Amino acid sequence: MSRPRVFLGALALSFLAVGGAEAQPRRRRFRRTMPRKLPTKKPEKKKPEKPKKPDRWFAVHAGWVHTVSGAVRRDVTILAKNGKIFQIGQDLEIPKKAEVLDAKTKHVYPGLIAYSSYGIVGFSPADSTDVFGLNLVMGLSAGLTTVGSGGTIAKLTYGTLEGHLVGRAPRLVRISYRDSRSKRRTRASFEKVRAWMREMRAYTVKKSRGDKEAKPPKPLSGMLASYHKLMQGQGYASVRASSTKAIRDVAHLALKYGFKLQISGGTEAYKVASLLGRVGARVVVVPRGRPFSWGYRPPGMAKLEWSIENAAILHKHGVQVVVMPRQRGIGTWGLAGNDLFTLPLEAAFAVRGGLSQNEALKTITLNPAKFLGVADQVGSIEVGKDCDLVITGGDLLHYQTLPQWTIVNGRIAYDKQKDSLLRHVRPRDLQKGKNLELPQLWPRPKGSKQPEMPKREK
Amino acid sequence: MPKKPVTPKKPAKFVPPKVPDRVKAFMALIQKPDEAPLILIEMSMAHHMVHFEDGFKDRIKAMQPAFYFGRSWRGSDMFRVVDRFGKLQANVVLYPELTFEPYTRTRRNVAADLVKAGAKVSFVPRFDSEREYRSLLPQVASLVRNGLSREAALAGLTKNPAEVIGLGAELGLIKKGYKADLVFLSGDPLAPGTKVTRVMFDGKQSWPETKRKGGGR
Numbered sequence: 184m185s186r187p188r189v190f191l192g193a194l195a196l197s198f199l200a201v202g203g204a205e206a207q208p209r210r211r212r213f214r215r216t217m218p219r220k221l222p223t224k225k226p227e228k229k230k231p232e233k234p235k236k237p238d239r240w241f242a243v244h245a246g247w248v249h250t251v252s253g254a255v256r257r258d259v260t261i262l263a264k265n266g267k268i269f270q271i272g273q274d275l276e277i278p279k280k281a282e283v284l285d286a287k288t289k290h291v292y293p294g295l296i297a298y299s300s301y302g303i304v305g306f307s308p309a310d311s312t313d314v315f316g317l318n319l320v321m322g323l324s325a326g327l328t329t330v331g332s333g334g335t336i337a338k339l340t341y342g343t344l345e346g347h348l349v350g351r352a353p354r355l356v357r358i359s360y361r362d363s364r365s366k367r368r369t370r371a372s373f374e375k376v377r378a379w380m381r382e383m384r385a386y387t388v389k390k391s392r393g394d395k396e397a398k399p400p401k402p403l404s405g406m407l408a409s410y411h412k413l414m415q416g417q418g419y420a421s422v423r424a425s426s427t428k429a430i431r432d433v434a435h436l437a438l439k440y441g442f443k444l445q446i447s448g449g450t451e452a453y454k455v456a457s458l459l460g461r462v463g464a465r466v467v468v469v470p471r472g473r474p475f476s477w478g479y480r481p482p483g484m485a486k487l488e489w490s491i492e493n494a495a496i497l498h499k500h501g502v503q504v505v506v507m508p509r510q511r512g513i514g515t516w517g518l519a520g521n522d523l524f525t526l527p528l529e530a531a532f533a534v535r536g537g538l539s540q541n542e543a544l545k546t547i548t549l550n551p552a553k554f555l556g557v558a559d560q561v562g563s564i565e566v567g568k569d570c571d572l573v574i575t576g577g578d579l580l581h582y583q584t585l586p587q588w589t590i591v592n593g594r595i596a597y598d599k600q601k602d603s604l605l606r607h608v609r610p611r612d613l614q615k616g617k618n619l620e621l622p623q624l625w626p627r628p629k630g631s632k633q634p635e636m637p638k639r640e641k
Numbered sequence: 642m643p644k645k646p647v648t649p650k651k652p653a654k655f656v657p658p659k660v661p662d663r664v665k666a667f668m669a670l671i672q673k674p675d676e677a678p679l680i681l682i683e684m685s686m687a688h689h690m691v692h693f694e695d696g697f698k699d700r701i702k703a704m705q706p707a708f709y710f711g712r713s714w715r716g717s718d719m720f721r722v723v724d725r726f727g728k729l730q731a732n733v734v735l736y737p738e739l740t741f742e743p744y745t746r747t748r749r750n751v752a753a754d755l756v757k758a759g760a761k762v763s764f765v766p767r768f769d770s771e772r773e774y775r776s777l778l779p780q781v782a783s784l785v786r787n788g789l790s791r792e793a794a795l796a797g798l799t800k801n802p803a804e805v806i807g808l809g810a811e812l813g814l815i816k817k818g819y820k821a822d823l824v825f826l827s828g829d830p831l832a833p834g835t836k837v838t839r840v841m842f843d844g845k846q847s848w849p850e851t852k853r854k855g856g857g858r
Contacts, residue, residue, distance in 0.1 A: 312692075314687075315688055343691065344695045603742075
C-alpha cells in the first residue's frame, strides 16, 4: 500500500513544482501551453562616463623570438597593448603613438621568473617594495621580471607600482616526512583521512537508499582537511627531500594516497627519476649540487651524491623541473654566481648536464610560472600574455651574455646603456662619447656657463 | 512536501564602531581632504613617494601636504621622483645640501631639480644648533652656485617656510599687511662675508639692542 501513496506523493510534488507559489492557469502536464512571464528589465541607470585612458602601445622589432612554448621565430615584431602582447608577426601595423624598440639583431626571451626570492621586492610588496632599489635593478639586469616572494608574486616594475602585484602564490600543503616519528604521524593522518572518506562514502550510500538514521561523519578540520583536499587532487603537497631514501619514501606515499607532489631540494632525485615520473611529481632543483650554501655537513646527515645531470634525467622521465640557484636573493657577498643575479647560468649548468636548450629555458620561465599558478599570464611569449621580455645580443644561457633591455608590462624597465651598473661592460653600439651619458653636475662640465655670482660690496 | 518558506531574519540595525580619538584625524583626512589641517609628510627615499601616491591617489591634491626630506637623506634617490612633486606644486622642506646619487660620487642638486620641475623648496638646517644656523646662508649660496635659481633660494628662506607653518599671510614677504619681521644685511645675502647688521621684530629693533629703559649699567 505504500506504492500508491508514493505515486500520489510524486504527482502532488510535480504539480507543486510546476505551479509554484503563483496562481497559474491549469495546464496539461509536461507541456507548456502558456508562455512563461519573463521578468521585466529595470531601466539601467546611466553611470557618468569616465574619460577613457588612451591605449599604451609598445613594439619590439626582433631578430629572434624564443617563445619557449613554441618555435623560435625569426625577424618578427612583437606588438603590445596596455602591457599585454597583442600581436606577433611581420609587417604589423604599428600605431603612431607606440614606443618602438629596434632590436633587429637581438634575441628576445620571455622574462625570467624566480620561483622564490627575498630582498628583491619588499616584505609586503604592496606597501614596501623599493621600486628604485638596487636589488630590483640588479634583478632586472639579470633578466628577472617576476619573482615569488613569501606568498606573493610580484613583478620587477622599475619606477612604478602599476602592475607590480601579480597575485598570491598557491598554498602548498607542507608534509613532514623525514624521520621515523614524522613519517608515522603523517601516515597516520593520511589513514585517518582515508577512514573518514570511507565513512563519508558509506553515509552517502545509506542516504541514497533512504536510510533516515544515517549520520554524516564529523567534518575534518585543520591539517586533516588540507590532506583531504590533497587526496581529492586539489593542490600540491610540498616536501623537502634530498636523499634517495627520503624521496623514494615520499613518492610511495604520494602513490598510495593519490596526491600531487612537489619536492624541493631533490639532490639525489635523479636516482629515482622513473618513480617520480610515474607519480607525476614536480621538483625544484639546484643544478650545481647541494641546495644549501654552507660547506659544513652536520654529522649524521648522509652524504648526498649530486649529479650535474639531475635536471636532464628528471626531465627525461617526465618530471617538471624548476631551476633555482643556491641563494634566493641578490647579493654581492661571497662567491659570485650563487644567487639570482646569475639565474641563466644555473640553467646553463643544467644544459651542461644534458638538458636541451629550450627545456632549460623552460625551467626558468614557463615552469616557475606553472608552479606559481600564473602560467596564463607570464612565462612565454604568446599573444594574450604579459609583455615581459629580455632582449640580449646573443644566447641568454651563455656566460658572457648580459641583457640589453628588460621589458616589464610593456615598459622598458632596464636599459643597459642608461643604467650605471653595467653600461661600461661591452657597451652596445660603441661610439665615442655617445653611450656614456652621465648627468654631470660636479665638477661642472667643461664649457658650461658659470652661474652669475653676487658681487661683493666694497 | 514543500518546506515552509523561512522568512529571513531582519538584520540588526548597523551600529558603526566607535572611532578612537587618535584615528579621527586620519579619518577626516580620508573623508574630507579639503578640510584637512596642515600636513607635513616625511620621506627619505624615492619609493616612499611612489607608495604614497599609490595609496592616496586623487586625494593628495586636496590635502595639499608639504613634504619633508628627513634624516637619512644624504645618499637618497629623491631626485628620481621630482616630477611628481612638481605636478603637485608641493612645498618641500629639505636641508640645503648637495647630495650624492646612491652608491656613487655623482653630486645631485635636488633643490634645483625640484624647482625646475615646478615645486617649491624650503630650507631648514640639519640640526638645531648655532653652528648650523650660521652655515645656513652659505649652504644655500653653494646650492645657487650649483644651479638653483636665486629667487627660489631666497623664497626658500622666507616665503615658503612661512607657508609650511601656515603663516604665509603674515610672514615671509616685504609687503603691505605683512608683519614687520626684517633682517638688515651688509650686502647680498648669498655673498660670502655678508653680515647681519640689524634685526627687527614687529617694527621694533631687537638686535643690536637699543638703550634699555631703567635698570642696568
